[in-house]
Amino acid sequence: MEKIITEGIIKSYMKDLLENLEVDVVIAGAGPSGLVCGYYLAKNGIKTIIFERHLKIGGGMPGGGMFFNNIIVQEEAIEILKEFKIGYKKFKENYYILDAIETISGLAYKTIRQKAKIFNLINVEDVVIRENKIDGVVINWTSAKIANLHVDPLAIISKYVVDATGHDCEICKIVEKKVGDIIVKGEKSMWAEKGEKEIIENTKQVYPGLIVCGMAANAFFGSPRMGAIFGGMVLSGKKAAEIIVNSIKKGECNEDN
């Protein structure tokens, strides 16, 4: 039996990896915005994978606000959560309360069922660059990073990379440091209304082949943080997916990877 368990896990995981060496979109970060982005991409037939550096998926959502694991979502984002069949209760005009664990579980479940593959425990540590376009990501085991081991990484080729790494805006910071041409302004202190408004506008392509969504979008453009309100995160994830779907349909990306 032990041999069957081991063989099944290794063979199926290797198959998954080999089938995803070249994809349409790589999303860095399986927080709420990255998951929603992955769901809508996969729903539109776009081959999408998500790399999450942690053992758990969900980023900042399961922690709710200061460990109180409920979250707030505004009316305009409820349609998206209905599509994921996630429960909600009205709190006040325009504001709903959701269970943080149910919400993140629902987002992850439907995203995976839509066939966006999530690889956890893998850190995106760099991008692949061709001329002036991002053409994929450089990955390594999170454990190698934690142990500070000098192990060379591997690469995944993609038409688009989505930076959904949250407050740290990590992928954009890598591009800022190594490629140049972009500047990550860094997030500002909390101002929920402004942060929630600006996150939608901030969700866009910031370098050829590189899209920012979720809190990374506000960090990129120097907009405020907003705390445990998540309407903007899910709307931003959906918008990032729409930008890519439209662009791929128009044939705007480089097909000659």
Ligand code: 48F
């Ligand atoms: O932080 P996170 O939840 O980002 P988000 O989707 O949502 C933000 C909210 O949770 C909250 C908020 C609400 O108002 O402000 O903070 O924008 O999820 C980001 C995920 O990316 C992973 C990280 O572990 C987390 O799960 N991540 C970060 N850097 C990397 C990464 C990396 N280099 N490679 C892979 N995963």
